[in-house]
Amino acid sequence: MKTFSVPTRVYSGDDSLKVLGRFRQRKIWIICDGFLATSPLLERLKQALPADNPLSLFSDITPDPTIATVVKGIEQMQALRPDVVIGFGGGSALDAAKAIVWFSRQQGIDIETCIAIPTTSGTGSEVTSAFVISDPSKGIKYPLFSDEIYPDIAILDPTLVATVPPAITANTGMDVLTHALEAYVSPRASDFTDALAEKAAQLVFRHLPTACRQGDCLITRGKMHNASTLAGIAFSQAGLGINHAIAHQLGGQFHIAHGLANALLLVPVIQYNAADNRARKRYARLAQVCGISPAQCDERQAVNQLIQRIEQLKNQCGLPRYLRDLKVGANQLEASIPAMIVAAQADATLKTTPRAATAADIREIIEALL
Template structure:
């Protein structure tokens, strides 16, 4: 039996100029969560705050969310919110800022919870929206956290990443204005765009895929493969930025309902162990996993049908070609040069990838030895 679907929160805005929608949002006190300095440098933070001020809201900013948001940062932000008492929380930035904002929301609403483990399964997920609503404004076209029920938070002590998903965390408001993404450097455009493509292609091959998710995943993947090189080569092309942001959002609608596969399981593991940027890990792994999954007849049919739609003979070669155009490395060795360190962690990586929540909806569930082989093939480019 399929699970009930939820495609977004109550208010979904997209298209150039939609940032101004902020002026219509009913809020008195707004906590805005940002990552590094990019939203300040681009003027987007000031613009967002200005719109809220025009609407009569008071704002405060939670700054310095790191690329892999840590639980320590989450608790710092939650404590700042407890002092300020917002009725709206805004995640402004890439996936890290949005994920951190959603995690801070949990611990702001429930200060009695003190550990990440307290909200992880099998513990019941706490009820939200007693104090605040959630708004996400993405600055990258990749994670789709603005229409996702999921977050990834790092453990300070171990460096491992905890993935958590619950529809309670679906943001109430998503504002997807390409102007916010215009300052993305080419490298980040490529990596986050490949994260979005991975979302779409893994949703297509998911064992939970259905009629609605297939429509969303197929069109978003077609648009990403066509538009990502344009956005990469000319970041000032606002039409390409707009298509990428919308395609990322739609891919997010697909995967948040039908889940993902082992590209994400392995990428989460590589991020935790070797701090490889998530989109970069996805991009490198994707062609290897398409080839592996193609040994399953149903998955092969899904990939072959999609490949025809983008004028390719087979999908993994089309992805390899796209990676090359985006200057993405062809194997993990190019980003993790210490092979001995990589091999030493192989058993642990295989166990973590197998236990990852994304593995259970992959077309094939690899055994530990198969995971080790896949990691080594992607490492050596075999």
């Protein structure tokens, strides 16, 4: 038996921040990073909130939020006891907000509403039952999953992502595509998640190059924002796979942006997974749905065409193809591989990968990035 539910209420469009007007006389705590704390976007958020709401700010969020950051946030939440928590920013800020709220609730500290407002189009964290926190001392990222992690409200305002730089737009957009692909070939995929993953992939292939090239096009930005959320719902229900299991380790070991780590891995992972009959059929079907391959195309040919289209998309967005392009040398990688393999095998996302992977398989996928 499979289940499907979306506990998060989603508001989208360039006027969606107006929904914040419903909150009156509430203690509101905003969680964001240091850059957003001094940006005009934060002022826009504050202006959307009625003046009778006391506001507090926690802006210690850094990329790949750490256990120490989450602990500090929990301590502040215990002191403030807010009614409403707003996670505002990219995946790191949203994950940190969700982690702080979830751990606090485990300790009996509750809030009325948890709101997620993304300022990048990539992680889908605004609608997922997961967050990722890191331990820099070990170079490991830990993904946690629970139905209690879902935010209550997600606000998708495309005007908040209009100034995101092309490189970040590309990285986060490839994260969306990875979410869609992994959800699509997951053993837990269903008709419901397939529909979401297919639409998300279609939107990425069509709109990501324009979003990178012409960031102020709000129609395009809105499409990528929607794609991120659609893929987020899909993988939250169906799960991810080996692409993310290894990407978490690349990020932890070499501080590579998560979306870029996923983009580097996409082709070798598809080639690995496509040895599985079911996964190959589903990759081929997705290629056809996205207009990459003609109907009734040979499965292997369709998979190759999907790979070629992904490589084309990465080129259009100016993304590197190999770790050496990021100044990660062969010796440096080789020294890290044993620990990366162990951590990838323990990563929760590996549970829903379509093809079981041995240590040797994981090593081969990683070495393909040189």
